[in-house]
Structures are given as structure tokens and as C-alpha cells.
Amino acid sequence: MSRSDPLIDAFLDDLWSTKGLSDNTLSAYRSDLCHFEHYLRQQGLTLLAVSQTEVRGYLAFRLEQDFARSSSARLMSSLRRFYAYLLHKQQIATDPMALIESPQLSRQLPDSLSESQVSRLLAEPDVDDPLERRDKAMLELLYATGLRVSELVGLTMEQLSLRQGLVRIVGKGGKERLVPLGELAVAEVEAYLTEARQILLGYKQSDVLFPSRRGQMMTRQTFWHRIKRYALRAGIETELSPHTLRHAFATHLLNHGADLRVVQLLLGHSDLSTTQIYTHVARARLQALHEQYHPRA
CATH class of the missing domain: 1.10.150.130 (Tyrosine recombinase, N-terminal domain)
Known part of the structure; x- marks a missing residue:
């Protein structure tokens, strides 16, 4: 093969x-x-x-x-x-897949983090270290926007507008979307650009927003491993995936009353049904809170 x-x-x-x-x-x-x-x-x-x-x-x-x-x-x-x-292309006369059904999949809830766990994770990088200053900005931006990790590591300077507080993403299928950053993410990215980016680049020119130690575009696998290292340092035992902060972003927005279609647009989902799984996450969390705190639950 x-x-x-x-x-x-x-x-x-x-x-x-x-x-x-x-x-x-x-x-x-x-x-x-x-x-x-x-x-x-x-x-x-x-x-x-x-x-x-x-x-x-x-x-x-x-x-x-x-x-x-x-x-x-x-x-x-x-x-x-x-x-x-x-x-x-008329290379076959009949479609062999026409009458074959796909296996039914159970809707698995994505792994996520609580708001307190996210706060601990975001506070973990040492901002006096250029690499960890970069990681701090990346984590803040990731949680603020719900980007895919592949979208995050592929960001260029021209996709970012700190003045407007927006990042322009080209997602799956070449579809563009504008995602707001929020004040905290803007502040962290500004601090990173001022204090760490040129050090990582060795004071060379590059359009890569978050370069690696070698001044090149980072791989998503590398950043995922760095997330796991910060989670370990923060004492977070939840199983992490590359999309954990993306799931937390969507779940926490819904928990605080965001409209599902707004979350769909921010995540870049072409189909609302893809986003609807997060309503199950939010509903499960609300039910757990009700059972924990309501006197007659």
C-alpha cells in the first residue's frame, strides 16, 4: 500500500x-x-x-x-x-454504496474542562520565559475563540487585528470566519508580541504568529504535548485531547446563555447538528448542578 x-x-x-x-x-x-x-x-x-x-x-x-x-x-x-x-466521471455504471447504510454511532460527549480547571491551566505558563509567554498567549487565544489547534498554530500576522479584537480564520473547505478575541486574549497576545515573539524568531522576519523555538511554524502535535504538560503541572487529571479547550469554549458559552447558532458560527461548523452535541454537555452539567444543590433534587 x-x-x-x-x-x-x-x-x-x-x-x-x-x-x-x-x-x-x-x-x-x-x-x-x-x-x-x-x-x-x-x-x-x-x-x-x-x-x-x-x-x-x-x-x-x-x-x-x-x-x-x-x-x-x-x-x-x-x-x-x-x-x-x-x-x-462515468467510470462505473452503478454506485455500490447506494443501498448500504452507515453504522449508527452513539453521540459521545466531548471531553471538556470546568471553568476553574481552565483558569488553572491558563495561569500555569511562566510569562518570564519566552516560550511559555508564547504558550500563555496561545492558550488564552484558543479558549477565547474556540479555534481548532491546527487553525491556531497556522495563524499568520495578517490574520490578526488587535485593534479590532478579531482574528480571521480560513477553516475547513476554505470557509472564512471572523472570531472576536476578547480583552484578556488581546492583552496576552499584545504582551507576547512585545516581549517574546522576536526572541523566538531570533529577530528575523516571519509572518508566523506563534513560531516554534526554531522560528518556524509549530506543529499541532507539539502544541498538544505542551498543553498536556501544563495540565500536569496544574494538577488537572481530566483526559485531554487537542480539542479540549475548543470543547470548553463551546460548553462554557452555552452554560452562560449563548445562542446555539452563534456558537455554530464561532466554531465554524457548516451544519448546526454538529454543534448540537454541546447542548447535551451543557444540559448534563446543569442537571448535575441541580442534583448537587437543590434541596429536593
């Missing part, structure tokens, strides 16, 4: 040019389709010689191999888009 089938390459090129999908999303599609192509090859078949029977056989094979239901759901999405593309 070291080389992709030309059909897969053509499909991914089409997605990249027409949908503007991220490298991570395209990589996930490639992985799903290459594994499926490898399975077909072992059956003496090709991607163009597939019926519902082969697709169902592959799903049964994955079930036997104990693949997660969520990964099978993603696979189904990959196969649906791929075979819709082939049908549109």
Missing part, C-alpha cells in the same frame, strides 16, 4: 481542487481507500469491479478485526464520496 491506485490519486486531486479539504482529511481518505483497495486486490478484484456484496464483505471483515465503529463510519463516508465521484 505504499503507492496509491491512480483512481484514488485522481479522486484526492479532485477533492483538493474543488473542496479545499485539509491535508489531514485527505490523508484519512487516502488511508481508507488504500486499505479497501488492498482488501479487494487480495480477492482478485479492482476498485472498478465492486458490488454491494464486496463492500458488505469488507465491513464484515473489519468487524471481525475489531475496528472501532467510528472508523467504519468514516470509511463509509470515504467510500460514498469516492464512488459518487467515479459515477459522476
Whole structure:
């Protein structure tokens, strides 16, 4: 599976040019389709010689191999888009995915942090250290805006307007959105720009807003590991993910009365149903508070 089938390459090129999908999303599609192509090859078949029977056989094979239901759901999405593309290009006569249903997924509540935990996390970086001053600004900005970590580390100077208190984000599918920063985030980013950024850059010119120790754009994995280190120092035992502060941002907004559609716009969700899972989070927190404090709960 070291080389992709030309059909897969053509499909991914089409997605990249027409949908503007991220490298991570395209990589996930490639992985799903290459594994499926490898399975077909072992059956003496090709991607163009597939019926519902082969697709169902592959799903049964994955079930036997104990693949997660969520990964099978993603696979189904990959196969649906791929075979819709082939049908549109008239490379197949019928769509083998037409009558196949995706596995039902339980709605899992995203991991989040309480407001006190967020406060402890944000207070942890040592602002006298240039790297930690940078991290402090990044954490404040992340919690203030609900950005994806990939959006945060990819920020450039031209996307930021401290005077207006806004950051311009190009999210999934190339969609732009303007997100307000808030006074605390603006103050922390200003302090970082004044005290630390040029030190990290070695006083060289760069458009990267939050450069690494080497003066280059940081990877999201690096920043995630730094978040976990601050959480450990702050005594936070909650399991963290790269999106933990994004989830906290949405949950805390809803807990304080924000409109769901406003949260949808701020998060950059194209579909309101994606945002609605946070109403379950907020409702669960409110129910827990009621049970804890109401005398007749």
C-alpha cells in the first residue's frame, strides 16, 4: 500500500481542487481507500469491479478485526464520496454504496474542562520565559475563540487585528470566519508580541504568529504535548485531547446563555447538528448542578 491506485490519486486531486479539504482529511481518505483497495486486490478484484456484496464483505471483515465503529463510519463516508465521484466521471455504471447504510454511532460527549480547571491551566505558563509567554498567549487565544489547534498554530500576522479584537480564520473547505478575541486574549497576545515573539524568531522576519523555538511554524502535535504538560503541572487529571479547550469554549458559552447558532458560527461548523452535541454537555452539567444543590433534587 505504499503507492496509491491512480483512481484514488485522481479522486484526492479532485477533492483538493474543488473542496479545499485539509491535508489531514485527505490523508484519512487516502488511508481508507488504500486499505479497501488492498482488501479487494487480495480477492482478485479492482476498485472498478465492486458490488454491494464486496463492500458488505469488507465491513464484515473489519468487524471481525475489531475496528472501532467510528472508523467504519468514516470509511463509509470515504467510500460514498469516492464512488459518487467515479459515477459522476462515468467510470462505473452503478454506485455500490447506494443501498448500504452507515453504522449508527452513539453521540459521545466531548471531553471538556470546568471553568476553574481552565483558569488553572491558563495561569500555569511562566510569562518570564519566552516560550511559555508564547504558550500563555496561545492558550488564552484558543479558549477565547474556540479555534481548532491546527487553525491556531497556522495563524499568520495578517490574520490578526488587535485593534479590532478579531482574528480571521480560513477553516475547513476554505470557509472564512471572523472570531472576536476578547480583552484578556488581546492583552496576552499584545504582551507576547512585545516581549517574546522576536526572541523566538531570533529577530528575523516571519509572518508566523506563534513560531516554534526554531522560528518556524509549530506543529499541532507539539502544541498538544505542551498543553498536556501544563495540565500536569496544574494538577488537572481530566483526559485531554487537542480539542479540549475548543470543547470548553463551546460548553462554557452555552452554560452562560449563548445562542446555539452563534456558537455554530464561532466554531465554524457548516451544519448546526454538529454543534448540537454541546447542548447535551451543557444540559448534563446543569442537571448535575441541580442534583448537587437543590434541596429536593
